[in-house]
Amino acid sequence: xxxxxxxxxxxxxxxxxxxxxxxxxxxxxxxxxxxxxxxxxxxxxxxxxxxxxxxxxxxxxxxxxxxxxxxxxxxxxxxxxxxxxxxxxxxxxxxxxxxxxxxxxxxxxxxxxxxxxxxxxxxxxxxxxxxxxxxxxxxxxxxxxxxxxxxxxxxxxxxxxxxxxxxxxxxxxxxxxxxxxxxxxxxxxxxxxxxxxxxxxxxxxxxxxxxxxxxxxxxxxxxxxxxxxxxxxxxxxxxxxxxxxxxxxxxxxxxxxxxxxxxxxxxxxxxxxxxxxxxxxxxxxxxxxxxxxxxxxxxxxxxxxxxxxxxxxxxxxxxxxxxxxxxxxxxxxxxxxxxxxxxxxxxxxxxxxxxxxxxxxxxxxxxx
Amino acid sequence: xxxxxxxxxxxxxxxxxxxxxxxxxxxxxxxxxxxxxxxxxxxxxxxxxxxxxxxxxxxxxxxxxxxxxxxxxxxxxxxxxxxxxxxxxxxxxxxxxxxxxxxxxxxxxxxxxxxxxxxxxxxxxxxxxxxxxxxxxxxxxxxxxxxxxxxxxxxxxxxxxxxxxxxxxxxxxxxxxxxxxxxxxxxxxxxxxxxxxxxxxxxxxxxxxxxxxxxxxxxxxxxxxxxxxxxxxxxxxxxxxxxxxxxxxxxxxxxxxxxxxxxxxxxxxxxxxxxxxxxxxxxxxxxxxxxxxxxxxxxxxxxxxxxxxxxxxxxxxxxxxxxxxxxxxxxxxxxxxxxxxxxxxxxxxxxxxxxxx
Numbered sequence: 001x002x003x004x005x006x007x008x009x010x011x012x013x014x015x016x017x018x019x020x021x022x023x024x025x026x027x028x029x030x031x032x033x034x035x036x037x038x039x040x041x042x043x044x045x046x047x048x049x050x051x052x053x054x055x056x057x058x059x060x061x062x063x064x065x066x067x068x069x070x071x072x073x074x075x076x077x078x079x080x081x082x083x084x085x086x087x088x089x090x091x092x093x094x095x096x097x098x099x100x101x102x103x104x105x106x107x108x109x110x111x112x113x114x115x116x117x118x119x120x121x122x123x124x125x126x127x128x129x130x131x132x133x134x135x136x137x138x139x140x141x142x143x144x145x146x147x148x149x150x151x152x153x154x155x156x157x158x159x160x161x162x163x164x165x166x167x168x169x170x171x172x173x174x175x176x177x178x179x180x181x182x183x184x185x186x187x188x189x190x191x192x193x194x195x196x197x198x199x200x201x202x203x204x205x206x207x208x209x210x211x212x213x214x215x216x217x218x219x220x221x222x223x224x225x226x227x228x229x230x231x232x233x234x235x236x237x238x239x240x241x242x243x244x245x246x247x248x249x250x251x252x253x254x255x256x257x258x259x260x261x262x263x264x265x266x267x268x269x270x271x272x273x274x275x276x277x278x279x280x281x282x283x284x285x286x287x288x289x290x291x292x293x294x295x296x297x298x299x300x301x302x303x304x305x306x307x308x309x310x311x312x313x314x315x316x317x318x319x320x321x322x323x324x325x326x327x328x329x330x331x332x333x334x335x336x337x338x339x340x341x342x343x344x345x346x347x348x349x350x351x352x353x354x355x356x357x358x359x360x361x362x363x364x365x366x367x368x
Numbered sequence: 369x370x371x372x373x374x375x376x377x378x379x380x381x382x383x384x385x386x387x388x389x390x391x392x393x394x395x396x397x398x399x400x401x402x403x404x405x406x407x408x409x410x411x412x413x414x415x416x417x418x419x420x421x422x423x424x425x426x427x428x429x430x431x432x433x434x435x436x437x438x439x440x441x442x443x444x445x446x447x448x449x450x451x452x453x454x455x456x457x458x459x460x461x462x463x464x465x466x467x468x469x470x471x472x473x474x475x476x477x478x479x480x481x482x483x484x485x486x487x488x489x490x491x492x493x494x495x496x497x498x499x500x501x502x503x504x505x506x507x508x509x510x511x512x513x514x515x516x517x518x519x520x521x522x523x524x525x526x527x528x529x530x531x532x533x534x535x536x537x538x539x540x541x542x543x544x545x546x547x548x549x550x551x552x553x554x555x556x557x558x559x560x561x562x563x564x565x566x567x568x569x570x571x572x573x574x575x576x577x578x579x580x581x582x583x584x585x586x587x588x589x590x591x592x593x594x595x596x597x598x599x600x601x602x603x604x605x606x607x608x609x610x611x612x613x614x615x616x617x618x619x620x621x622x623x624x625x626x627x628x629x630x631x632x633x634x635x636x637x638x639x640x641x642x643x644x645x646x647x648x649x650x651x652x653x654x655x656x657x658x659x660x661x662x663x664x665x666x667x668x669x670x671x672x673x674x675x676x677x678x679x680x681x682x683x684x685x686x687x688x689x690x691x692x693x694x695x696x697x698x699x700x701x702x703x704x705x706x707x708x709x710x711x712x713x714x715x716x717x718x719x720x721x722x723x724x725x
Contacts, residue, residue: 043681049686049687049688050686051686075681075682075684076681076684077677077680077681077687078680078686078687079687081639083633083637083639084632084633084634084635084637084639085639085642088429089677091425091429092429092677092678092681093681095423095425095426096678096681096682106544107544107546110546110549169543169544169545170543171542171543171544172542172543175543200533200545354542356542356543367543
């Protein structure tokens, strides 16, 4: 008897197909660009919702800038898991007419590379990884510079000398951020320690908030995060202590707690890349820009910021931009007090992108 | 007030009418949500169909999504036929994928046909044994299989997660929790542009059809499902029938895990089951446990998912909204089943009682 369900559903599908036939003139918005072969159509693969108020929103802002400033079409797919689903989503986007793909999470790297090999005529840009191909570039920013600056504010603000850091995964990008932040903290407050809790998720705001609550219970009075969405900020706001955001200005989320945040500004870089693709001058590169390029920055300090922080940060920021100060210049000690970077030495980019250790002052385990 | 009353046999035409009404209502109700998103519902529905069948690529994607649904639904159908409510497809998929991956990662250099054959066998054993645990408990102590199979899903998922974050983590992934990729020898080949899993699915459909309808064991399963007393009276070994049937049921789910891990993911991860174990319960139920209908219903379900994914990017609507549309369509279709089996009657006796008081 239930056989009829299926028969019916098939009928429905045929009906719908027939409808499609009638309306063939109007194409779905997802297929506009197919008519014009020279047109660039950019597809974005997001790890979280476009409205996460953090990492993915920072990319989505840039996507909208691309649409407005270059007058091109873009598509996006949000909440894509960091697994094989990513490759399917990329194929879907290409099927819908995209010829440029931006995939914006570390875990998309292998799948983006697979897709790049399968579609030599499509250009790929992968954010925060290290693999490249003839038609696949890698790009990221030296957000650790801004993290160092935010560490200065945190180090001056803390009264308990304990700062909580809600972190996602034990990968070099995250460890580097924690280390830079801690160096910033201890440049103004050598007694302070940074306490790390791992969440093993970028996007789960509730889990991130729970981790922050646990850190607050351990007497931390400033919370920062390497999480996409602002969950930890809310935890700090509720507890009546202070917080440092990430990805975007998070002032509105936690007006009484929020001090500042290392922020991304992807728009200009995306425009430059897509323009180059349109001009035919694009080449796959491995880009890692810093504050001097404006791709990373520190959000304006709020009135929650400690006294004197603005001046101290401005000074170091100027030195970072003119190149006279490098965050990972020695002497730097490791967690056990051993010298990791000798005086007069600076970590190379290679050492930074394969970092698997914590500096002195971090309380936590850099390896699983 | 209202009272539910079980219907007798209903004429086919009426059943069809109810189902057509359900789908129309679903489309109308969903249209309101689409209007709220400031889009034209007709455009969205057309795009959904185009997104699922509009190009060769899209049809292939639909087929790729259909394969795991068919294989898992076949497995669940065997259990349901016996009225053993196997909600553990998810976990059985995981454990099948786990054993298959164990073989793939430890013997990567075996010749391809041999390696894949062993992986298939391993996955059936993995899923089958995982399902046998609740089956044994049920046969021996009459435990509730719904709860145990459901709970065992979470154990299996956590086990895969443990492997991914711990002992099986790829040391070359710079700390990112993922299991290394299989070698090419462990990956199912393509046939006509889609991985060979579709052949498995079709062959299994025929085999399970024959098994359920034309073999002694299949008949025993059906009898046991209808009445345990009848089965006992007919001299059927109840314990053995339960365990054999559920081993098969879990084994098929486990095979799904192998197909997904090998052909699609090329590795093991917590996403290997991807909710198929739960979705297949719906497709199995809608198919009335009939193998050939399972293929059709799974295909339509896969098309619904693929079309839903398409409109999300095509119209830039949030993922949650696209899933809401899918959910509504499903809700109405499943809801119509209720009206086919029951009718609502105005309960007069209740009325008269309340008047008296």
